[in-house]
Amino acid sequence: QVQLVESGGGLVQPGGSLRLSCAASGFTFSRYYMSWVRQAPGKGPEWVSGISTANGVTRYADSVKGRFTISRDNAKNMLYLQMNSLKPEDTALYYCARPLRDWGLDLRYDYWGQGTQVTISS
DSSP: OOEEEEEOOEEEOTTOOEEEEEEEESSOGGGSOEEEEEEOTTSOEEEEEEEOSTTOOEEEOTTTTTTEEEEEETTTTEEEEEEOSOOGGGOEEEEEEEESSTTOTTOOEEEEOOOEEEEEOO
């Protein structure tokens, strides 16, 4: 069965960095676009970033552009999100998700992980 397992979250100070990882299994990872989605307390889900299949074309939400970098290792079935210059408003539960279409901007996914908590606070 399809599984997406995130890791790498934590508590960091503003301006700090974190690298999130997502281990995928149960499907041919290299054939699917993948996304990162986040949800802050009391808010709806927000698409953060997406990456295409073999050629790794990436897209980012304006709120994270220039600070976050999505990448994938198809040989290891891994998805990553490098987050730099973190801000308190980046605090959220971050999910790895498999979009139904392209980069997942429409927030339609067939599989999600359990999420990893990112908290930015001094």
